Amino acid sequence: MAAARSALSPVDVPRPGLRERKKTKTREAIRAATYGLIRQQGYAATTVEQIAERAEVSPSTVLRYFPTKEDIVLTDEYDPVMAAELAARPAGEPWSASLRHVLRKALDLGAGEEAELTRLRTRLLAEVPAVRSRMLENMSATSRVLARAIAERTGLDPAGLEVRIVSMSLVGGLMEVSRYWAEHDHEENLAELVDRALDALENGLPALREGHREDQREDHQGCHLGGRREGPRKD
Numbered sequence: 001m002a003a004a005r006s007a008l009s010p011v012d013v014p015r016p017g018l019r020e021r022k023k024t025k026t027r028e029a030i031r032a033a034t035y036g037l038i039r040q041q042g043y044a045a046t047t048v049e050q051i052a053e054r055a056e057v058s059p060s061t062v063l064r065y066f067p068t069k070e071d072i073v074l075t076d077e078y079d080p081v082m083a084a085e086l087a088a089r090p091a092g093e094p095w096s097a098s099l100r101h102v103l104r105k106a107l108d109l110g111a112g113e114e115a116e117l118t119r120l121r122t123r124l125l126a127e128v129p130a131v132r133s134r135m136l137e138n139m140s141a142t143s144r145v146l147a148r149a150i151a152e153r154t155g156l157d158p159a160g161l162e163v164r165i166v167s168m169s170l171v172g173g174l175m176e177v178s179r180y181w182a183e184h185d186h187e188e189n190l191a192e193l194v195d196r197a198l199d200a201l202e203n204g205l206p207a208l209r210e211g212h213r214e215d216q217r218e219d220h221q222g223c224h225l226g227g228r229r230e231g232p233r234k235d
Contacts, residue, residue: 023065026055026057026061026065027065029055029056029057030051030055030057030061030062030065030066030072031072032055033051033052033054033055034046034051034069034072034073035117035120036054037050037051037054038120038124039120043124043128043131044128046069047069048062048063048069051069051072068134069130070128070130070131070133070134070135071134071138073121073124073125073131074125074131074134074135074138075138082102082106083145083146083148083149084149085102085105086098086099086102086146086149086153087149087152087153089101089102089153091153095153096198096202098153099170099198100195100198103174103194103198104191104194107190107191107194119182119186122178122179122181122182122186123182125175125178125179125182126178126179126182126183127182132179135175139168139171139172139175140168142171143164143167143168143171144158144167146167146170146171147159147163147164147167150163150166150167151163169201170201173197173198173200173201174194174197176197177190177193177194177197180193181193
């Protein structure tokens with residue numbers, strides 16, 4: 001995703017100062033240069049030096065903003081904004097409804113990007129092992145942001161096992177949504193895929209639920225029949 005815009009941010013957030021605006025402009029220039037080069041010559045052939053030249057900055061500046069080339073593709077400013085939006089949802093709202101609300105707003109925000117650029121990013125995630133590996137490394141940071149939002153919402157310990165499992169499952173699920181979408185040539189509706197992912201996380205796989213119920217029925221029948229066999233004998 002690209003840098004977060006005001007659509008998800010509280011309306012009373014003050015306008016960034018000059019220094020921060022310059023940083024944002026530099027990040028956007030580096031990203032634009034990177035995507036332009038990747039379109040022209042592919043990901044592997046694109047170097048930090050080429051990116052720096054096109055963005056009109058030094059290679060050290062590129063690496064100061066993005067420690068690796070993969071980070072240019074993956075890094076965005078969505079995490080804290082989405083966490084704040086999640087924390088602002090009504091306390092009595094079901095957790096699944098809150099998640100769907102925030103993710104739909106994030107998708108709407110992402111729709112502001114050039115559609116071809118969004119597809120390019122997800123295709124790189126699906127096709128380039130280095131990008132995918134870096135994404136896996138970055139997932140823990142995103143998961144921690146989400147865990148803190150869950151903790152604020154529930155009063156649970158953000159470092160607790162259950163909170164960590166829920167937050168990492170969600171982050172991993174959304175990563176797989178992006179890969180699946182790219183692997184299927186972006187033909188399916190992304191919002192519908194996200195809804196399917198949330199359904200799976202919330203309810204599990206229907207086949208597994210049916211299998212569990214079948215096992216329960218068999219166990220019940222076995223206990224019933226065994227009880228009959230173990231009943232008192234009549235002489």
